[in-house]
Amino acid sequence: MKVLKFGGTSCGTVESIQQVIQILQDNIAKGERIAVVYSAMGGVTNKLIEIGRMASKGNVEYFDALKAVEERHFAAIRGLIDIKNQSSSIAKVRGLVNELEDLLKGISLIRELSARTLDLLMSFGERLSTTIITEALKARGVKAEFCDARTLIRTNDHFGYAEVDFEVTNAQILAHFARTDAMQCITGFIASTAEGITTTLGRGGSDYTGSIFGAALDADVIEIWTDVDGMMTADPRKVSTAFTIPTITYAEAMELSHFGAKVIYPPSLQPAFVKNIPIKVLNTFNVASEGTTVHTTSDETPFAITGISSIDDIALVNVQGSGLIGVAGVSARLFSALSRHKISVILISQASSEHSICFAIDPKNADRAKEVLDQTFAPEISAGDIDRDGIQIQKNVSIIAIVGEGMRRSTGVSGKLFTALGKNGINVIATAQGSSELNISVVIQKNDLSKALNAIHGVFFQSEVRTLNLFIVGTGLIGSTFLKQLSAQSDYLAKEKLLKVNVVGLARSKKMWLNPEGISLTHWKQELDENGKTTSLPAFVQRIREFNLPNSVFIDCTSDKDIIHYYHPLLDASVSVVTPNKVANSSSYAEYRRLQQTAVRKGVKFLYETNVGAGLPIINTIQGLMASGDKFVKIEAILSGTLSFIFNSFVAGTRFVDIVGEAKEKGYTEPDPRDDLSGLDVARKILILARETGVGLEMSDIQIAPILPDNCLQAPTVADFFTELENSDAYFAGLLQAAAEKGEKLRYIATLENGKATLQLRTVDADHPFYSLSGADNIVSFTTERYNSRPLVVKGPGAGAEVTASGVFADVMSISSYLS
Ligand SMILES: NC(=O)C1=CN([C@@H]2O[C@H](COP(=O)(O)OP(=O)(O)OC[C@H]3O[C@@H](n4cnc5c(N)ncnc54)[C@H](OP(=O)(O)O)[C@@H]3O)[C@@H](O)[C@H]2O)C=CC1
Numbered sequence: 001m002k003v004l005k006f007g008g009t010s011c012g013t014v015e016s017i018q019q020v021i022q023i024l025q026d027n028i029a030k031g032e033r034i035a036v037v038y039s040a041m042g043g044v045t046n047k048l049i050e051i052g053r054m055a056s057k058g059n060v061e062y063f064d065a066l067k068a069v070e071e072r073h074f075a076a077i078r079g080l081i082d083i084k085n086q087s088s089s090i091a092k093v094r095g096l097v098n099e100l101e102d103l104l105k106g107i108s109l110i111r112e113l114s115a116r117t118l119d120l121l122m123s124f125g126e127r128l129s130t131t132i133i134t135e136a137l138k139a140r141g142v143k144a145e146f147c148d149a150r151t152l153i154r155t156n157d158h159f160g161y162a163e164v165d166f167e168v169t170n171a172q173i174l175a176h177f178a179r180t181d182a183m184q185c186i187t188g189f190i191a192s193t194a195e196g197i198t199t200t201l202g203r204g205g206s207d208y209t210g211s212i213f214g215a216a217l218d219a220d221v222i223e224i225w226t227d228v229d230g231m232m233t234a235d236p237r238k239v240s241t242a243f244t245i246p247t248i249t250y251a252e253a254m255e256l257s258h259f260g261a262k263v264i265y266p267p268s269l270q271p272a273f274v275k276n277i278p279i280k281v282l283n284t285f286n287v288a289s290e291g292t293t294v295h296t297t298s299d300e301t302p303f304a305i306t307g308i309s310s311i312d313d314i315a316l317v318n319v320q321g322s323g324l325i326g327v328a329g330v331s332a333r334l335f336s337a338l339s340r341h342k343i344s345v346i347l348i349s350q351a352s353s354e355h356s357i358c359f360a361i362d363p364k365n366a367d368r369a370k371e372v373l374d375q376t377f378a379p380e381i382s383a384g385d386i387d388r389d390g391i392q393i394q395k396n397v398s399i400i401a402i403v404g405e406g407m408r409r410s411t412g413v414s415g416k417l418f419t420a421l422g423k424n425g426i427n428v429i430a431t432a433q434g435s436s437e438l439n440i441s442v443v444i445q446k447n448d449l450s451k452a453l454n455a456i457h458g459v460f461f462q463s464e465v466r467t468l469n470l471f472i473v474g475t476g477l478i479g480s481t482f483l484k485q486l487s488a489q490s491d492y493l494a495k496e497k498l499l500k501v502n503v504v505g506l507a508r509s510k511k512m513w514l515n516p517e518g519i520s521l522t523h524w525k526q527e528l529d530e531n532g533k534t535t536s537l538p539a540f541v542q543r544i545r546e547f548n549l550p551n552s553v554f555i556d557c558t559s560d561k562d563i564i565h566y567y568h569p570l571l572d573a574s575v576s577v578v579t580p581n582k583v584a585n586s587s588s589y590a591e592y593r594r595l596q597q598t599a600v601r602k603g604v605k606f607l608y609e610t611n612v613g614a615g616l617p618i619i620n621t622i623q624g625l626m627a628s629g630d631k632f633v634k635i636e637a638i639l640s641g642t643l644s645f646i647f648n649s650f651v652a653g654t655r656f657v658d659i660v661g662e663a664k665e666k667g668y669t670e671p672d673p674r675d676d677l678s679g680l681d682v683a684r685k686i687l688i689l690a691r692e693t694g695v696g697l698e699m700s701d702i703q704i705a706p707i708l709p710d711n712c713l714q715a716p717t718v719a720d721f722f723t724e725l726e727n728s729d730a731y732f733a734g735l736l737q738a739a740a741e742k743g744e745k746l747r748y749i750a751t752l753e754n755g756k757a758t759l760q761l762r763t764v765d766a767d768h769p770f771y772s773l774s775g776a777d778n779i780v781s782f783t784t785e786r787y788n789s790r791p792l793v794v795k796g797p798g799a800g801a802e803v804t805a806s807g808v809f810a811d812v813m814s815i816s817s818y819l820s
Pocket residue numbers: 473474475476477478479507508509510511535537557558559560563580581582610611614641667668669670671798799800801804
């Protein structure tokens with residue numbers, strides 16, 4: 001025997017009922033003996049309540065609303081049953097509607113809608129839907145029989161959520177089924193008292209009806225047919241990567257339902273659990289899906305938890321004071337006061353210091369709870385045993401619960417949970433874990449809910465692709481090359497790293513465009529042009545904060561001097577920052593430190609490997625040596641790709657100005673090449689290296705020996721600059737010739753030693769390690785306590801679009817590993 005239950009959406013339209021009938025016929029064809037429970041047509045219960053309220057207020061419009069309900073049911077008959085078989089269904093539905101009309105007339109006369117009357121009123125929903133479906137089945141030759149559950153399920157008179165008398169109910173169900181072998185079409189949700197007064201089993205109670213019948217009949221399985229593919233690892237409306245849980249235990253399903261997963265009505269699990277009958281949650285609209293099976297044991301999965309659930313809106317109550325320490329009976333008084341006022345508690349947390357008790361309740365009870373507790377603890381508040389401001393209530397908070405029996409088998413589950421939250425800057429306000437190790441709950445700010453759910457889902461269900469959300473400012477040479485590399489690698493990242501990189505925001509100087517669904521990596525230019533709004537960096541940053549997406553990374557690919565003002569607020573909002581732009585790290589030392597510290601404090605990353613030597617591992621090398629306790633003695637380096645290229649290419653027969661132009665064309669120079677040739681770019685880099693090694697220099701401390709004659713240095717525009725370079729041809733040729741005569745080469749070398757940084761244009765001979773460079777090579781020689789007699793040398797191309805973009809890419813990847 002199998003008991004099937006179909007919910008409101010399944011019974012909602014002619015098409016869905018046809019689908020239900022198909023499912024039933026498939027079962028019959030397989031020779032299954034089935035009993036079927038139906039909900040009211042979707043939305044009808046709410047409509048009946050609304051109509052009842054209208055009638056009780058004397059609002060005569062209830063009559064039109066009733067007509068609409070009646071018409072909906074007649075339309076279902078017309079759609080489901082051929083015309084010559086309709087008369088008996090029409091008569092039955094008309095009979096029910098007449099009864100309903102009488103009831104509403106009564107309500108409107110006495111202007112009262114008691115809980116008892118409301119139960120009777122609501123019962124028409126299931127009675128109507130079940131009548132129609134039974135008739136439709138009969139019209140198709142199925143031996144079906146309407147079964148009014150009020151004649152079988154016996155409850156007390158707690159109207160609205162009546163409690164079942166299982167002894168009487170089970171006996172009545174068994175006796176009824178012994179009398180007939182017709183397929184029973186059972187009204188969900190409704191029952192009656194011993195006196196025959198109609199009751200209901202609580203909203204969602206049709207599931208419960210299914211479980212009551214299934215348990216009484218010792219069914220092999222209870223199938224709950226709904227409009228989703230079973231229970232999901234998280235609410236798919238909030239977590240797009242959520243997936244169906246194939247098997248789950250009763251305890252886990254109960255826990256998930258308690259914390260907001262509305263797929264199964266929690267009380268319905270109990271009768272099935274007692275009889276050890278599996279419950280299958282299946283999708284009427286996707287019969288191919290396996291759904292979820294709720295059972296005593298769940299299958300082994302690679303995941304430490306089974307699912308994540310949340311209650312979006314709760315209020316957190318905190319009772320705090322030194323007078324609570326060691327005083328017996330405080331919590332007893334507290335919770336009995338709440339219970340007397342029927343305020344149900346969702347979560348409780350008390351530190352072992354006993355200094356405070358904190359618990360979560362439905363926000364609609366918050367003000368009443370405060371009143372009740374202020375009264376209950378009035379003596380303690382006036383004596384100062386409970387803090388002056390008494391009982392504090394925090395609203396706009398949510399609970400997230402991670403649930404799974406697997407927690408008992410694995411260690412580190414809570415560590416993983418809190419790390420995921422911490423790395424996304426989500427503050428945990430309160431936390432609770434039952435000693436059953438089935439559930440860990442955290443209370444967080446409501447505006448962090450979606451971010452938190454996604455971050456937690458990402459770390460616990462890692463076989464699912466994780467998402468990194470990028471906001472890129474600057475789509476020039478480096479920004480666009482990075483986007484090109486990202487596009488080329490996106491399949492690899494998805495397959496090999498289970499990583500989806502979502503570009504959510506793009507900005508250039510004129511236009512910006514944000515789209516949380518993700519901007520196309522191939523058509524971003526077009527999207528930006530077509531949809532972009534006028535760039536406003538404050539607005540761009542504000543949107544990032546409002547989106548509040550997990551794993552957010554801001555990438556600054558500009559050379560803008562003011563953009564650094566946004567780094568701090570972004571880090572502070574737990575957004576990681578990656579940048580090839582050297583401006584921030586070469587501004588004041590105080591600002592440099594502040595950025596580092598904010599990133600550490602917020603548990604996010606501030607990465608800028610490409611600030612020095614483009615993609616070459618220079619910053620990372622220093623950070624590694626520093627972390628391991630090495631001490632820097634000296635750094636000697638060629639840090640400009642542009643200058644390196646110039647001095648490698650400037651040979652007899654060439655013109656200095658042409659070589660500078662070539663460096664610009666090859667993408668080695670700064671957006672403004674004067675920054676390279678003035679020594680500013682190298683000065684910024686050695687300043688950053690000094691700071692990384694713990695030497696807190698300022699820009700003014702760097703001794704810069706110029707490469708250029710004054711006329712070039714003072715050129716007011718880039719065009720003038722090139723003219724002046726041309727005018728100084730003889731000067732550069734002279735420099736070159738002087739070096740060549742000694743058999744040496746020109747090199748612009750930065751040195752950091754004894755806390756001093758200097759930049760100098762020097763000539764080096766063939767024995768010097770910096771002699772043989774080519775292209776835009778950088779070379780950095782680190783002399784440290786450990787690398788002493790032979791320095792550690794990093795050498796390679798230190799400028800250019802591809803190597804710089806790939807350095808930015810590597811920083812982004814390191815954030816992704818950190819977050820996972
Ligand atoms: N070239 C290299 O080898 C290396 C470069 N870098 C650094 O990379 C950074 C980018 O260089 P590169 O790509 O060559 O520069 P580009 O001039 O090619 O691109 C700069 C981009 O930033 C945009 N931009 C400038 N100001 C703003 C602003 N206020 N708001 C929004 N967008 C803005 C520009 O917009 P628009 O397109 O509208 O003009 C452009 O898209 C620089 O900081 C540079 O120092 C670091 C290491 C190596």
